[in-house]
Amino acid sequence: MSEVKEIESAEEISVFEEISRLGHEQVMFCHDEPTGLKAIIGIHNTVLGPSLGGTRIWNYASEEEALRDVLRLSRGMTFKNAISGLNLGGGKAVIIGDAAKIKSEALLRRFGRFVDDLGGKYITAEDVNMKTSDIEYVAMSTEHVTGLPEVMGGGGDPSPVTAYGTYMGMKAAAKKVYGSDNLENKKITVQGVGQVGTYLVERLRKEGAEVFISDISDSKLQKVAEEFGAKVVSQEDIYDMDVDIYAPCALGATLNDDTISRLKCKVVAGAANNQLADEQIHGRMLIERGITYAPDFLINAGGVMNCYAEYQGGYKREKVYQKAETIYNITLDILNKAEKEDITTQEAALKLALKRITDMGNVKLAY
Numbered sequence: 001m002s003e004v005k006e007i008e009s010a011e012e013i014s015v016f017e018e019i020s021r022l023g024h025e026q027v028m029f030c031h032d033e034p035t036g037l038k039a040i041i042g043i044h045n046t047v048l049g050p051s052l053g054g055t056r057i058w059n060y061a062s063e064e065e066a067l068r069d070v071l072r073l074s075r076g077m078t079f080k081n082a083i084s085g086l087n088l089g090g091g092k093a094v095i096i097g098d099a100a101k102i103k104s105e106a107l108l109r110r111f112g113r114f115v116d117d118l119g120g121k122y123i124t125a126e127d128v129n130m131k132t133s134d135i136e137y138v139a140m141s142t143e144h145v146t147g148l149p150e151v152m153g154g155g156g157d158p159s160p161v162t163a164y165g166t167y168m169g170m171k172a173a174a175k176k177v178y179g180s181d182n183l184e185n186k187k188i189t190v191q192g193v194g195q196v197g198t199y200l201v202e203r204l205r206k207e208g209a210e211v212f213i214s215d216i217s218d219s220k221l222q223k224v225a226e227e228f229g230a231k232v233v234s235q236e237d238i239y240d241m242d243v244d245i246y247a248p249c250a251l252g253a254t255l256n257d258d259t260i261s262r263l264k265c266k267v268v269a270g271a272a273n274n275q276l277a278d279e280q281i282h283g284r285m286l287i288e289r290g291i292t293y294a295p296d297f298l299i300n301a302g303g304v305m306n307c308y309a310e311y312q313g314g315y316k317r318e319k320v321y322q323k324a325e326t327i328y329n330i331t332l333d334i335l336n337k338a339e340k341e342d343i344t345t346q347e348a349a350l351k352l353a354l355k356r357i358t359d360m361g362n363v364k365l366a367y
C-alpha cells in the first residue's frame with residue numbers, strides 16, 4: 001500500500017476491481033442456510049497487526065451496498081488503528097438483514113465460527129445493532145473477539161471512551177482555532193444523542209458549554225435534554241445554527257454540498273464515521289468556508305483503543321483513558337501539519353497513518 005486511494009460511490013461494484021483499487025487483502029463471504037446468516041468480512045490491511053473492527057448488522061438495500069459498506073469501513077479501520085499507534089490492521093464485518101428479525105444465538109455463534117476460521121487475522125467487536133450481549137454469543141465460537149463485558153474480563157461498552165477521545169479532539173481543535181481549549185460558554189451542536197453523543201453532551205455540559213441536540217428519536221432527545229440541560233433543535237435546523245462547534249455523532253456524509261454552505265461554526269469535531277461525503281471535495285470546501293475539521297477517524301478512536309486494551313489482556317480502564325487523551329496532541333499536530341502543508345486535515349491524518357504503515361511494513365512483525 002503506497003498511497004491513499006479514494007472511495008468512489010459508483011452504483012455498480014466489481015469485487016476484484018474494487019478490492020484491488022482500495023488495497024484490501026481479503027474479503028470473506030459467509031453463508032449459512034439454517035441460521036439465515038449472510039455476512040461479509042473485509043480485511044483491508046494487516047501490516048501493523050491482525051485486523052480489528054466491529055460487526056454491523058444492517059438491512060442493506062442490496063448486496064452491493066453491503067459490500068461497499070464493509071470495504072469502506074474496513075479501510076477506515078486501517079487508518080484509524082494506524083494513526084492511533086495501535087498494532088492493529090483494519091477489518092470490519094457486516095451481517096445482512098433486519099437485526100430485529102434475524103438476530104439469534106445460533107446466527108451469532110455461526111458467525112463466530114466464520115471469524116474463527118480466519119485464525120485471528122480478523123478480530124471482531126460491537127458496531128451498529130451488535131451489543132455486548134450479542135458479542136457474548138460470538139465469543140462462544142471464537143476467541144478472536146473483543147467488546148466483552150467487564151465481568152468476563154472484557155472492556156465493556158466502548159462508547160464512553162469514544163466520547164472522551166472525541167471530546168479531546170474537539171478541545172484540541174478549539175485550542176487551534178480559538179486559542180483556548182476551554183469550552184465554557186461555547187455553543188455546540190451535537191447531532192445524534194445515541195451511545196456516544198449522550199456521553200459527549202454530558203462532558204460538554206459539565207464544562208459549561210451551551211449544547212444543542214438533534215436526533216430522530218424524540219424519547220432520546222427528551223431524556224438527554226432533561227438530564228443534562230441541552231436544548232433540542234430539529235434535524236434540519238442543526239446545520240443553520242449560529243454555533244462555534246458542530247459535532248456529528250449520528251450518520252456519515254453529513255458534510256456535503258448541501259450542508260457545508262449552511263454551517264456557521266468554525267470547528268467540526270464529532271464521533272460519526274465517514275463524515276465527509278467526499279474526502280477531497282468536502283475537505284477543501286470546509287477550508288474555503290474557514291471551518292477546521294478534526295478528522296473523524298482520528299478523534300473517534302477511543303473505542304478501538306478500548307478494544308485493543310482488551311485484546312492485549314489485563315484490561316485497565318484508566319490506561320485506556322490515558323491513551324484516549326493522546327488524541328488531543330495528535331489532533332493538534334495534524335491541524336498544524338495541514339496548515340503548514342496547505343492540505344486538508346483529512347489528508348494530513350491519512351498521510352501520517354499511511355507513513356506508519358509503510359515504515360512498519362519494512363519491519364518484520366510478529367503477531
Ligand SMILES: NC(=O)c1ccc[n+]([C@@H]2O[C@H](COP(=O)([O-])OP(=O)(O)OC[C@H]3O[C@@H](n4cnc5c(N)ncnc54)[C@H](O)[C@@H]3O)[C@@H](O)[C@H]2O)c1
Binds near residue numbers: 197301
Ligand atoms: N460507539 C462507539 O464506540 C463508536 C466508535 C467509533 C465511531 N462511532 C460512530 O459514532 C456514531 C454514533 O455511534 P453510537 O454508537 O452512538 O450509535 P447510536 O446508534 O447509539 O447513536 C446514533 C444516534 O443517531 C441518531 N440519528 C440517526 N439518524 C439521525 C439523524 N438524521 N439526525 C439526528 N440523529 C440521528 C439515532 O437515533 C441515534 O440516537 C456512529 O457514526 C458510529 O459509527 C461510534
